[in-house]
Amino acid sequence: MNFFKKILMIAAFAPLAASAQKKEDLKPNWFNLDLQKDGVFGISTERAYELVKGKKAVPVTVAVLDGGVDEEHEDLKTVMWKNQREIAGNNIDDDKNGYVDDVYGWNFLGSAKGSVRFDNLEIVRLIRIYQDKYASVLNSTPLSTAERREFSLYKKLVTEHQSKLQNARFGYENYSILKKNLDSIERRIGKEKLSLNDLDKYRAKNDIESKVIKVVRSELKKNPDYSEFTKELNETLEYYHNQLNYHLNLEFDPRDSIGDNYADVNERIYGNSDVTGPDADHGTHVAGIIAADRTNKLGINGVADQARIMSVRVVPDGDERDKDVANAIRYAVDNGAKVINMSFGKSYSWNKATVDSAVAYAARKDVLLVHAAGNDSKNTDYENNFPNRIYGDTTNANYWNLSNRIEVEQALQTRPMPGVMGGIGRPNVPTGPRVDSAKFSRPQAPNWLEVGASSWKDDETLVANFSNFGKRTVDVFAPGVRINSTMPGSKYEEQQGTSMAAPVVSGLAALIRSYYPSLSAVQVKDIIMRSVAKVDQKVKIAERGESKKVNLSDISISGGVVNAYNALKLAEEVSKGK
Known part of the structure; x- marks a missing residue:
């Protein structure tokens, strides 16, 4: 996923910290400027071009x-x-x-x-790969060592997916309530672009409207551009909508429309x-x-x-x-x-x-x-x-991260695990306490x-x-x-x-x-x-x-x-x- 992360303005109608500062004006192209000359920690691009004039x-x-x-x-x-x-x-x-x-x-x-x-997110695609085999398996079910690792991975993936899904539902519901009530406030005031003065004069009809006004006032004090606030609100609502309908949706898979043989990793055209x-x-x-x-x-x-x-x-x-x-x-x-x-x-x-x-x-x-x-x-x-x-980092540890590293170390007790079984296959788990040194020795x-x-x-x-x-x-x-x-x-x-x-x-x-x-x-x-x-x-x-x-x-x-x-x-x- 691209790394542009939506800035979520609120959580359950709690405004951002009151100490948050007003949006600061920045010099144009600040990332190209020079710390000593321009007072911002850019990379001194403009100054660098002086070195290659005529070159x-x-x-x-x-x-x-x-x-x-x-x-x-x-x-x-x-x-x-x-x-x-x-x-x-x-x-x-x-x-x-x-x-x-x-x-x-x-x-x-x-x-x-x-x-x-x-x-989808990769976690959803992995669950689809494993669910037919392990969805009905119990902890007491006899499994081979390799199957036990896959089963443990599957359980971890399902738990993480449920957590993400719950967070997305919570976010979508709360931002939907925020938007619905803000739209209602705009209609009552009779303006599409609200100001702090408009909100100060408005008398809330209920507790939810009071919370909405508190959130909006907090944001407008930092940046009075109401259009920017509503743009970010709509983007955040869209973000949660996309998570529920696409990213985390186990029933959604768009790959058929591309027409490649997805299992063939050597396919180029x-x-x-x-x-x-x-x-x-x-x-x-x-x-x-x-x-x-x-x-x-x-x-x-x-x-x-x-x-x-x-x-x-x-x-x-x-x-x-x-x-x-x-x-x-x-x-x-x-x-x-x-x-x-x-x-x-x-x-x-x-x-x-x-x-x-x-x-x-x-x-x-x-x-x-x-x-x-x-x-x-x-x-x-x-x-x-x-x-x-x-x-090879993934072929030895692709599905394991810090959240279960201690559990893995305790389970393995420094015993090495066999390798991935070719192409799309079973993951290895890091070797015990030396997992970090093993990772960086590759x-x-x-x-x-x-x-x-x-x-x-x-x-x-x-x-x-x-x-x-x-x-x-x-x-x-x-x-x-x-x-x-x-x-x-x-x-x-x-x-x-x-x-x-x-x-x-x-x-x-x-x-x-x-x-x-x-x-x-x-x-x-x-x-x-x-x-x-x-x-x-x-x-x-x-x-x-x-x-x-x-x-x-x-x-x-x-x-x-x-x-x-x-x-x-x-x-x-x-x-x-x-």
């Missing part, structure tokens, strides 16, 4: 693996990758690569029938050429951060002035599928991408071996992969976030950058409160809070998440590779990590419900925020062999 650059293709990109956006249409070997709209595979009319990229979530928008798809908000926003036209005086400035955006549609509204992700990586590599941005992730992976194979293929072809760390405020040294750089992709999200203030709030982190799993931090970027229909909007931080780094990687094309993907990764802006003060994080202050080096490998100016200086030195 020759080459175009670099950046593949955006996402939910779709609006290739006609005013700030993107000049920077889109175009397959020069393909003739648009003639329904012929002109370049003989197997993908008909792939002019701007490819859509692995479609067919001649159209394009898929919604899909399926989909259609619709790279925009039915919901291109997230992917368009990501693309703009990387490469929005820096010369047209419209909208925003992307990080990289020579990047060309290839759109590969692979992320539905729901969890992406491993087969599609693997094929998207291979498509991007085979069609010339040198950087691949992946602003998505999930807690379970059914066939990570397929993704691992594609990641290794990208490594062999000198392609850098940039991945968002996730928005759950979790330590990914212990919590699963797929895909990731660790080869081979890792050298061409992978994992990105957490940072904010604009050089203080204890620098790390975004939603960002995942990890001393051994997150490489760098980059701006990911209130990032203004492109939206479909030549519009612009602020979004936030590690989804926004990853394309900042993808843009930086493209910037380096365009001005120093002789550098390899691994060298570019090394340059980005060695050139970070270090942070002296401790930053706040919340781990397992406990708030604490830590050094950035305690929650990331590099211990810093990426910096374009430092990176280009270092790239110059490395390219000269210094």
